[in-house]
Amino acid sequence: MLNFAMGPVQLGEKVREIGTQQVPYFRTDEFSSVMLENERLMIKFANAGPGARAVFLTASGTAAMEATVMNLFSAQDKVLVVNGGSFGQRFAELCNIHGVPSCEIKLAPGELLTEQHLNLYENAGCTGFLVNLHETSTGVYYDANLISAFCKRNGLFLVVDAISTFLADPFDMHALNVGAMITSSQKVLACPPGVSMLILSPDALSRLEQQSVKSMYFDLKDALKNGERGQTPFTPAVSILLQINARLNELEVAGGAEHEVDRIATLATDFRERILGLPVEIASPRLSNAMTPLHPLHVPADRVFQVLKNEYGIWVCPNGGELREKIFRVGHMGALTLEDNSILLDAMNDMNRRCLL
Numbered sequence: 001m002l003n004f005a006m007g008p009v010q011l012g013e014k015v016r017e018i019g020t021q022q023v024p025y026f027r028t029d030e031f032s033s034v035m036l037e038n039e040r041l042m043i044k045f046a047n048a049g050p051g052a053r054a055v056f057l058t059a060s061g062t063a064a065m066e067a068t069v070m071n072l073f074s075a076q077d078k079v080l081v082v083n084g085g086s087f088g089q090r091f092a093e094l095c096n097i098h099g100v101p102s103c104e105i106k107l108a109p110g111e112l113l114t115e116q117h118l119n120l121y122e123n124a125g126c127t128g129f130l131v132n133l134h135e136t137s138t139g140v141y142y143d144a145n146l147i148s149a150f151c152k153r154n155g156l157f158l159v160v161d162a163i164s165t166f167l168a169d170p171f172d173m174h175a176l177n178v179g180a181m182i183t184s185s186q187k188v189l190a191c192p193p194g195v196s197m198l199i200l201s202p203d204a205l206s207r208l209e210q211q212s213v214k215s216m217y218f219d220l221k222d223a224l225k226n227g228e229r230g231q232t233p234f235t236p237a238v239s240i241l242l243q244i245n246a247r248l249n250e251l252e253v254a255g256g257a258e259h260e261v262d263r264i265a266t267l268a269t270d271f272r273e274r275i276l277g278l279p280v281e282i283a284s285p286r287l288s289n290a291m292t293p294l295h296p297l298h299v300p301a302d303r304v305f306q307v308l309k310n311e312y313g314i315w316v317c318p319n320g321g322e323l324r325e326k327i328f329r330v331g332h333m334g335a336l337t338l339e340d341n342s343i344l345l346d347a348m349n350d351m352n353r354r355c356l357l
């Protein structure tokens with residue numbers, strides 16, 4: 001199968017090879033150095049700046065979102081949540097579950113966050129801002145500079161879920177004054193699902209000091225303390241952390257974050273140029289390099305997903321809920337090439353000839 005889904009994505013040779021090997025015992029100096037290197041390279045690629053820390057949780061991305069809400073906010077906060085789809089909705093629900101007062105900027109599917117939306121909340125007494133920078137459910141990629149400027153002006157602690165944009169689009173955590181950034185193993189890092197990462201700025205670290213969290217597994221202070229010696233409080237997904245290490249080193253040798261962003265941008269641009277003759281419309285006003293959301297003009301989107309999977313051996317990503325029949329998504333992350341784009345485009349052209357697109 002050729003994998004254009006939004007995670008897990010197509011895995012590279014090295015990552016697959018590590019997946020076939022014996023899982024090593026991990027309370028060792030060797031594994032500690034792997035973890036310390038993982039932390040150093042994550043901080044470097046996010047440009048998190050001096051004094052930042054990274055935490056690795058054995059849990060999917062949503063757990064890192066939940067840990068952030070639980071550890072960095074309390075009933076004394078008032079956070080603004082951008083809710084433009086199912087991931088924004090998830091942040092809003094997490095605030096409710098954990099008793100963090102929140103207001104939502106609710107956007108319609110495919111609607112871009114603008115200055116006008118934010119104007120309503122100038123000097124409104126908010127303390128934090130939660131956003132999924134690339135709302136992966138719709139493919140809307142928000143303007144990080146607009147959000148960052150608003151947060152700086154209003155003194156808000158900014159949390160960015162960058163799960164599907166980190167390493168696919170330029171991201172400078174320090175320049176944007178991002179307090180905490182969230183990502184996970186199964187998107188651009190192109191590893192199996194199961195590990196999520198949190199990068200914490202010095203601001204986030206001092207916020208943590210003033211809070212106490214009612215959780216054992218999601219206690220970030222405990223994770224940070226163990227991380228100082230390259231360890232985790234509990235048994236981590238050892239193999240995935242080794243795979244992450246291989247990927248981070250691969251990226252470092254190839255030219256770092258910028259190189260991976262350029263590589264994915266090339267794939268995305270190539271695909272977007274070559275679908276122009278096909279009966280599909282790009283369904284977002286502002287795109288991340290990570291993904292192209294497509295609205296097929298003549299057929300239901302979920303059927304396109306089924307036919308590509310069952311008849312051509314290709315996974316794209318279907319949508320759920322109200323967008324199920326309207327949009328399918330094509331990912332550009334992971335070990336994909338221009339030749340793989342050609343295989344997908346040949347399949348889409350063939351489907352068009354068969355009146356299935």
Ligand SMILES: *Cc1c(COP(=O)(O)O)cnc(C)c1O
Binds near residue numbers: 132
């Ligand atoms: C993939 C993704 C997540 C993580 O979801 P999990 O299924 O919990 O790994 C969270 N936010 C965004 C924006 C995503 O794209």
